[in-house]
Each structure stands twice: as C-alpha cells, then as structure tokens.
Amino acid sequence: MVDLKLPERLLNYMNLNEIKVNISESNYSIFIGNKILNILPKKIKSLCPKTKKIAIILDKKVPKKYKFKIKKLLKNYQLFIFEYSANEKLKSFSNVNKLSEKILSKNFNRNDIIIAVGGGIVGDFSAFTASIIKRGINFINIPSTLLAQVDSSIGGKTGVNSIYGKNLIGSFYQPKIVLIDVSLLNSLSKREMVCGYAEILKHSLILKNNFFKWLKLKSKKILEYRERNLLKQAIYRSCKVKLYFVKKDVKEKNLRMKLNFGHTFAHAIEAQNNYSHKINHGEAVLIGMMMATKLSVIKKVCSNNVMLEISKIYRENNLISKFKKFFKKKNYNKIIHFMANDKKNDDQKINLILLKSIGRTTNPGTFKLSLKEMKKHFPILLNFNF
Numbered sequence: 071m072v073d074l075k076l077p078e079r080l081l082n083y084m085n086l087n088e089i090k091v092n093i094s095e096s097n098y099s100i101f102i103g104n105k106i107l108n109i110l111p112k113k114i115k116s117l118c119p120k121t122k123k124i125a126i127i128l129d130k131k132v133p134k135k136y137k138f139k140i141k142k143l144l145k146n147y148q149l150f151i152f153e154y155s156a157n158e159k160l161k162s163f164s165n166v167n168k169l170s171e172k173i174l175s176k177n178f179n180r181n182d183i184i185i186a187v188g189g190g191i192v193g194d195f196s197a198f199t200a201s202i203i204k205r206g207i208n209f210i211n212i213p214s215t216l217l218a219q220v221d222s223s224i225g226g227k228t229g230v231n232s233i234y235g236k237n238l239i240g241s242f243y244q245p246k247i248v249l250i251d252v253s254l255l256n257s258l259s260k261r262e263m264v265c266g267y268a269e270i271l272k273h274s275l276i277l278k279n280n281f282f283k284w285l286k287l288k289s290k291k292i293l294e295y296r297e298r299n300l301l302k303q304a305i306y307r308s309c310k311v312k313l314y315f316v317k318k319d320v321k322e323k324n325l326r327m328k329l330n331f332g333h334t335f336a337h338a339i340e341a342q343n344n345y346s347h348k349i350n351h352g353e354a355v356l357i358g359m360m361m362a363t364k365l366s367v368i369k370k371v372c373s374n375n376v377m378l379e380i381s382k383i384y385r386e387n388n389l390i391s392k393f394k395k396f397f398k399k400k401n402y403n404k405i406i407h408f409m410a411n412d413k414k415n416d417d418q419k420i421n422l423i424l425l426k427s428i429g430r431t432t433n434p435g436t437f438k439l440s441l442k443e444m445k446k447h448f449p450i451l452l453n454f455n456f
Contacts, residue, residue: 087302089309093226093320096244100224102305104298105253107136107212111143117246118208120181121147125173127196128153129188132214133257140187140212150176156191158345161230163239166199173203183208183246189215190222190351194237198228201243209245214254216266216301217352220273220308223248225316225326231345235411236337242321250309252301263293264389265352270304271383272359273311276331278429281307289387327414327434331423332359338408342401356390361451366424368447371437376427397452406444420444 086103101109114121124147128137141149152169154160173184184207186196193211200209213223229240255263267289274281285304291297292304312329319326335358336351343349349357363380366372384390397405406420414421419438423431439447 087306089306089313091244091313091317093244093317095226095242095320098245098247100248100250100309102250102252102302102309104251104302106249106251107139107143110140110210110212110249111146113247113249114144114147114183114210118181118183121183121208123148123150123176123178123182125150125152125176125178125182125184127169127184127186127188127192127199129156129192129214130154131156131189131257132187132254136214136254137187140185154188154192154195156189157347158191158231158236158340160191161195161237163230166195166202166230169195169199170203173199178203178207180204180207183210185210185212187212187214188218189213190218193218193222194227194229194240197226197243197245198230198240201228201241206243209243210247210249211245212249212251212254215258216255216263216305217269218266219250219252219255219305220266221269221312223250224309224312225329226320227322235341235408235413236345238411238413250305252298252305255296255301260293261350261353263296264356264387265350267293267387268352268355268359268389270308272329272331272355273308275359275380275425275428276328276423276431277311277314279307279311281311282428286383289383293387324434327421328423328431330414331425331431332356332362334358334409334412334414334420334422335361335405337412338405339397341408342405353390356384360384360390362422363425364451365422365447366426368450369424369437371424371432372426376425379428399449402448403445406441406448409444410441 086101086106089100091098124144130153184196184200186193193213197209200207211223213219226242226244228243229237232238274285288300292300315326315329332355336354339354363377367374367377409420419440422437424437425431
C-alpha cells in the first residue's frame with residue numbers, strides 16, 4: 071500500500087507542497103499550491119542558471135491576468151510568445167515542425183527553456199517539441215487544467231496524433247519542474263473540472279491505498295465547491311499514484327500500462343469522434359472505465375458489486391448519464407478499429423486493463439480480446455444507464 075495522505079498541518083498551514091521525482095533519467099520536483107507562480111523565477115535561476123531565452127507556449131484559454139503575470143515574472147529573460155487555440159488538431163507533426171523552426175530561428179540553445187502554460191494538449195505539444203530541438207532543450211510545465219495537473223504533466227510522456235490514432239508519435243522527456251497552481255482552475259467550466267476528475271477517479275481505482283474511499287466522501291466538495299485544500303490533496307494523491315507506476319516503469323514497457331485503465335476505449339472513442347468538442351478526453355475516459363469495468367464483470371474478472379460501487383460515484387456526481395448518446399451503431403466498427411491500432415497492442419488482439427477489485431487491476435498483457443470478440447461484446451458494454 072502506498073501512503074498518499076498529506077499531513078493535515080501541511081494542508082492547513084502551508085501554501086506549497088513538493089513531490090520529489092527521482093527516476094533513472096532525471097530528478098525534478100512537482101510543486102503544488104495556491105497562487106505559487108511567484109516561485110518560477112527563483113526556480114529557473116537555480117535549475118537553469120545559463121538561460122537567456124525562454125519560449126512560452128500559451129493556451130489561448132488561459133486568463134489574461136495569468137499570462138501577464140508570467141510575462142512580468144520573466145521580464146529579465148528574452149521572451150518569445152507562441153499562443154495557440156488548444157484542440158487535438160494542434161497535436162500534429164507538421165505543427166511541431168513549424169514551432170521548432172520558429173524557435174530555432176531565434177537561435178535557442180540547450181541552456182534555454184520552453185515553458186508550456188495550458189492544458190494537456192499544449193503540454194504534450196510543447197514537451198514533444200522540447201524533446202527534439204537540438205536533441206533536448208530545457209522544459210518546464212505549468213498545467214492550467216485539472217486534467218493536465220493530475221495526468222499529462224506527470225510522467226514525461228509527450229506526443230502528437232497520427233491519422234491512425236492518438237499520441238502515436240512521441241517520446242519520453244522529463245521536465246525540469248512542474249508547477250501546479252490550483253488558482254488557475256478558477257476559470258474552468260464544470261465540464262472541464264469533470265474532465266480532470268475522471269483521471270483522479272481512475273487513479274483511485276488502480277492502486278490499493280484508500281484513495282477511492284476518500285474520494286467518495288470528498289467528490290462533491292471538489293467538483294461543486296472547488297475547496298482549495300481538498301483540490302490540493304486530490305491532486306497530490308493523484309500525482310503520487312501516477313508516479314508510483316512511472317518510477318517502476320518509466321518507458322511504459324509493462325506495469326505503467328495499468329494507468330491506461332479505460333483508455334483503450336477512450337482513445338478510440340475520441341478518434342472516432344475526430345477529437346471534436348462533442349466529447350472531451352475526461353468524458354471518454356469515464357465511459358471507457360465503465361465499459362472496461364462491465365467487461366470485467368462479463369469475463370468474471372470482478373464482481374457485479376464492484377461495478378455498482380463505481381456506478382454510484384458516477385450517479386451521485388452526475389458524471390455521465392447515458393453512454394449511447396455518444397455513439398451511432400454504424401460507428402461501432404470504426405471505434406473497434408481504432409482500439410486494434412492502439413500503441414499498447416503487440417499482436418492482432420486488443421490489449422486491455424481490466425478491474426479485479428477497487429485498487430487492483432489485471433496485469434498488462436494478460437487480458438486480450440480478438441476483434442471478433444470485441445465486436446460481440448461492444449453493444450452490451452454500451453448498454454448501461456445510471
């Protein structure tokens with residue numbers, strides 16, 4: 071069991087919490103707090119003392135006051151600002167090439183820095199760019215959405231999309247620092263908060279640590295009232311779960327694949343919907359986790375009581391009411407085709423992580439379905455209403 075509890079005295083009296091990440095490739099810190107952007111100049115001076123130029127990759131949705139604040143904090147550096155509308159279409163190899171050429175034209179060297187300020191799309195896009203410029207330039211991540219704060223900013227995975235699926239082109243590249251400021255979440259819609267909550271819920275389901283019990287009690291206060299201390303603790307616990315798997319399997323060869331619970335379904339659902347606003351990543355993950363859980367019941371990997379316990383937290387927090395509204399029967403085969411092309415597959419079958427119980431999943435590579443079997447079960451997996 072991994073101890074994820076943050077000491078109460080830290081929650082109540084300290085504005086800043088630090089998680090130290092020590093992995094084979096690099097050591098860095100994740101700082102979590104409220105209104106902590108002010109530490110950025112000091113950390114850059116300490117970690118990258120030879121930096122002269124900084125490229126800031128901004129998500130247009132980040133409120134202007136935060137953009138202005140970051141620019142002001144970094145006024146002693148030569149700044150280059152690149153602002154994007156964040157959608158999955160940004161995550162293309164051609165867009166990475168365009169940004170790389172622009173940064174190289176400014177004569178950046180390895181001592182300089184790329185800073186991502188935005189959600190997971192901007193983070194993935196920026197990190198991948200940083201990983202290939204001169205074979206690796208300094209990278210700092212300031213995730214501005216709950217989803218990015220608990221998922222994509224942690225673990226060093228970067229990537230862009232292919233016409234054949236999501237995140238199929240990418241690298242592993244660790245940041246110099248991750249700065250998680252919960253005040254950035256003030257501007258998020260309820261839908262965006264739920265999107266991040268989906269990953270927090272996933273983390274509570276895949277590792278035995280009493281996180282799920284805690285989350286059941288605190289979810290409403292996190293989603294409806296956005297209580298700062300609870301948000302900080304949820305983010306802290308979620309990051310610790312992800313790092314538990316990352317440290318054991320940095321390059322996602324085996325154990326880290328447990329983090330993909332629900333994601334084989336989710337990525338295929340997103341791809342089939344052409345990464346549109348009709349369904350966001352978190353909503354797809356919520357659907358994917360429930361489909362994976364139902365498949366776990368069908369295959370007698372877990373009990374029906376487990377599914378009922380999970381469905382209760384969905385119902386009490388109005389997460390997803392009806393699955394079928396996101397799908398048309400004619401598109402089932404397209405979704406299954408995308409699942410078959412998932413990067414975790416190593417043969418002609420679909421590799422899935424299933425749930426044994428709250429906090430325990432199947433091991434990667436131990437449960438695979440043929441396309442024929444998936445086509446048989448797929449309509450049944452969608453037949454679930456709360």
